[in-house]
Amino acid sequence: MSIDLGLDRIKALLEHIPYARPTIHVVGTNGKGSVSSLIEHALLSGGLSVGKFTSPHLVHAYDCISINGQSVSPVTYERLSSHLKSLSVDHEIDASPFEFLTATALSAFEEEKLDVVILEAGMGGRLDATNALPDEVMLITVITAIDFDHQAFLGDTISSIAREKAGVIREHGSVVLGDQSPESVAEVLQAVVEVASQQSAKIIKSKPATRITEGPGNSPSDGDAWEPPAPFQSISLPSLNGDKEIRIQLPLLGEHQLGNAGVAYEALKALRERRPALFRAVSDDSISNGFGSVRWLGRLSWTTIPLPAFPPSEDKDGPPSLRVLVDGAHNEASSQALSSYLESVGLGGGRGHTPRTFIVAFSHSPPKTPEDILKKLLKSGDRVALIPFKQPVEGMPWVRNAWRDDVRRSVTKRIGSSGEIWEPQRHVADSPFLQALHWARRRGETAIIAGSLYLAGDFYREFGIL
Template identity: 30%
Template sequence: MEIKKFNNYKIKWNINSETMIKPGLDRIKKALDLLGNPQDKQKIIHVAGTNGKGSTIAFMRAIASEHKLKYGSFTSPCLIDVHDQIQLNGNNVTEAQMDHAFGQLVNVGISGMLTDFELLTVVAFIVFAEQDLDVVFIEAGMGGRFDSTNVIKQSVAVIPSISIDHTNFLGETIEEISWHKAGIIKDHGKLILGDTLQSSKEVIWKEVNSQNAQLIEINKDFQIRKNSYNYKNYAFEELTPQMLGKHQLSNMALAITAMIETGFILNEENVRKAVRKASLPGRMEKWNDHVYMDGAHNQASIDALVDTIKQYFPNERIHFIIGILKDKDYKYILSRLEEVATSFEFVDFKHERALDATTLFNHCTHSDKRVTKDIHLIDLHKPKKESVTIVSGSLYLITELKGINS
């Protein structure tokens, strides 16, 4: 999948890279060696997992900001274009900073060595290395063990959740997927672990032991009860995230713990302000009074979305605008959403792996459903006033609809 506006830099600087996904670290390690290993110049928190990565990083960014820390972040996928994937203190990387990084790539002759995502990862490390930062937050692109971000010698690792996703690359069982995620644990490092299945924990414990690492686990080593957080000498009260859903309390607790274990001294009032401000596009994002956007696209995230709807909109009529990628379990997604839906609108959107809206229509058993082939006909500024509209199924759908309705 093409990263928006990334090709502009590749063409401008005459650097080639492959668009396909090719797990493995040999290529990117060679490239980083040529550049003097910029990835080793910062304190890093590395986040992998199936769901919750982006939200956990959003909480950490807010906490860093409220404590006047200088930080960088690398996340995926892009929401508008490549510039929002690399951020410095909450601001998108600039064209000048991207050009400077690409200039360094040209100097060491990196063209043709990498995939697009590997190349972008290298660019992010170059950008961060040239800044005076207190901490960098890195989100694994897919999996962990063989993901291009997993070239860091030392980091605090965070795994918010593990469930079935990307089975063509990571395997079809929780144990196989957990093995990939656990690959971000470093020698004598630390892992902050969210709530996971016992079968997943067993795989992670084995990796923790083999790496002589320290496991710090939610509901065991640190707790979040209602809106109170407890860990070591820290006791924070009245923590009220604006991001909806009980799973966000867990992500918040992981973020706080990761910051503490990275060595930062946190202030209760600053943390309280931070979690109120933390937000993430496409995660129960409030578009207006009647429209929310949530990029849920796998079993665990759809389960969380349905729970959130039941909790916050128990007596509301729910209209779904849905678009899903072909490789997702769309039958499960539809069956869960049908539990809370009043009506469905299936839409075609621009992505090479987008599932035809008619296929979704045919597999949906709900009586009130329709297909919109032209996404430009969807006006989010004029939603059904008598119901709550939720756009879901893919972050790529959300990004396109935002562009049309901006």
């Protein structure tokens, strides 16, 4: 199944759905989910009722639709989506799966009469189904970091991708623009300024939050066992009143989350300015408490899982549990962020360091290749398990695994003759993922899962984590 971008079908579907919730539109290549969650938790901390739509889902199709911090129930999801599918048939709309999902989210939010909705764009911007809503419901537009991804649909230059993302900017609207990479900042800014100027929109450029202190040391000395970092990083942001600073223990890890926190902060300031009556409860305290309570699985997320001996004769000397870092790094920019984080916590790998153990899978998304992701991540001597994520992905029948030969070739190139590649055994009853975890367990106490959010979802399903 191919992806057919356009707004005609979703607009036809929305003609049959009343929707009038004040809405925040979040677009970009990386950081959309983190920024959406930060805004969501700050608004919830201020006492507002909040809906959030993100994509793709992590474990179940309905978990991308949340109301007041909780996923909608499977019953509600099925009821609303079935109604919309009947509408599509009755009116010969032929909506796509993502258009049904977007409309289902909007129906759920309207049904609850929520104070505000945070709507994350899917793949693009200008032609994304989330861009079908009328100007009058859109409060602000948030544009996070823009980088290469989905070039087959969005263009093969940063400028063309940025213009597609900026295509959501509304007339006389407010646009919060996130921190960009040094390599692309000029092109992104030029594209956004051009579109914003055409729409007479106001651009608000954000600044990253400030890290207050480094976490505890994580580079072990000789003979010391490596320990994972603290589950948060201490950051500060300016007070909304300008008289002090907001100190936050942010549960989102990595240098890039400083930028995401800065974007979310500026978005909240812009909301107070645009609709002061609705957002008067946004305060230093609501930002501090909200940002400090964020939970966003699959993004530099540490967890420890117990694994039974398998088979006992091979596992008898293995550790009783496995530390796992799960990160949905699936493009060049996000794999660079993961690599930088690993360096910062003493897991940089390479010559003279303890080999790292990865479990990876990649989606087939030309012109992006596994090599684009792995060149930023793997080093000589690394150990890598190659497994597929489960197909079909619920609600996303067009998603499929990258060709295994391509993945194997790219991994071999990166890890060299001193590295190790493992692939699942078909005759073993356990799932490929569980086999990979047992293999990783026999090689140490820490494994890194990366390459795809669909793979991250498989991990959380395997162990019932959500």
